[in-house]
Amino acid sequence: MLSQRVVHSLLGPCVRRASTHFGFEEVKEDEKADRVRRVFTGVADKYDLMNDAMSMGIHRLWKDYFIQSLPLRNNAKMLDVAGGTGDISFRALRRFPRAHVTVCDINEEMLRVGEQKAKDDEKVDISRLSFVVGDGEKLPFDDDSFDAYTISFGIRNCTHVDQVVREARRVLKPGGLFACLEFSQIHPALRTVYDAYSFQVIPVMGEVLAKDYNSYKYLVESIRRFPNQTDFAELISSTGLKDVRYENLSFGICAIHTARK
Numbered sequence: 001m002l003s004q005r006v007v008h009s010l011l012g013p014c015v016r017r018a019s020t021h022f023g024f025e026e027v028k029e030d031e032k033a034d035r036v037r038r039v040f041t042g043v044a045d046k047y048d049l050m051n052d053a054m055s056m057g058i059h060r061l062w063k064d065y066f067i068q069s070l071p072l073r074n075n076a077k078m079l080d081v082a083g084g085t086g087d088i089s090f091r092a093l094r095r096f097p098r099a100h101v102t103v104c105d106i107n108e109e110m111l112r113v114g115e116q117k118a119k120d121d122e123k124v125d126i127s128r129l130s131f132v133v134g135d136g137e138k139l140p141f142d143d144d145s146f147d148a149y150t151i152s153f154g155i156r157n158c159t160h161v162d163q164v165v166r167e168a169r170r171v172l173k174p175g176g177l178f179a180c181l182e183f184s185q186i187h188p189a190l191r192t193v194y195d196a197y198s199f200q201v202i203p204v205m206g207e208v209l210a211k212d213y214n215s216y217k218y219l220v221e222s223i224r225r226f227p228n229q230t231d232f233a234e235l236i237s238s239t240g241l242k243d244v245r246y247e248n249l250s251f252g253i254c255a256i257h258t259a260r261k
């Protein structure tokens with residue numbers, strides 16, 4: 001009979017849990033989603049305020065431009081994954097007033113803040129919005145359901161980025177549009193100043209405004225761990241999406257990647 005130690009050494013490599021990154025920390029893959037969930041549960045009520053403070057309001061311009069650049073019909077059926085507090089979906093409805101936008105996020109708190117904002121804003125037609133709790137890696141929607149899939153500042157928080165894009169492809173109708181707005185790799189000439197601001201100022205701002213240093217430290221680190229523009233474009237192509245393009249915003253602080261099913 002095999003001793004316990006031999007059985008363990010034979011099975012060990014098979015049962016060992018894969019690891020991934022959570023910012024600059026190595027964590028077990030099955031722990032990351034929960035760590036990310038706790039980050040956004042903690043900051044949900046201060047999320048919009050912090051975005052304005054950290055980016056000096058520039059995130060609004062990036063999001064405006066993102067939505068303005070989408071080539072969609074007025075009555076498009078859209079899915080905004082990792083939609084959080086609704087910044088993308090509300091803009092989409094302003095630009096495409098006959099669209100319907102499903103806002104999907106893994107975090108109920110972020111959606112709760114978003115839904116309340118929609119109710120409080122008379123310019124948002126809430127009948128054209130649905131809020132659905134769901135994981136971008138395993139979307140609760142049928143194949144070929146949407147004309148457009150958007151994800152803004154969300155994908156780098158997911159454990160398996162390739163699986164998120166595969167799910168996007170699955171739920172898009174043939175010819176449907178994939179559009180991702182995400183932090184990316186800044187032009188090297190600006191990196192030193194950008195890094196100093198990111199690592200030394202943003203977590204402190206997080207502590208002062210949201211009483212949460214670590215979540216904003218994670219935010220900055222997660223940006224550095226995300227693939228650069230070309231690597232992400234290759235990843236998107238590898239899922240079978242076609243016509244992959246990207247455009248840098250603010251010298252590559254972030255980038256818009258688009259593709260078609």
Ligand SMILES: C[S@@+](CC[C@H](N)C(=O)[O-])C[C@H]1O[C@@H](n2cnc3c(N)ncnc32)[C@H](O)[C@@H]1O
Pocket residue numbers: 036037040081082083084085086087088104105106107110134135136137151152153154155157158159
């Ligand atoms: C930085 S916020 C972005 C919110 C919004 N899209 C925006 O641009 O302001 C990231 C969001 O991703 C969500 N998220 C993280 N992992 C997710 C996953 N696996 N599936 C769906 N949403 C996820 C978080 O709950 C959070 O609301």
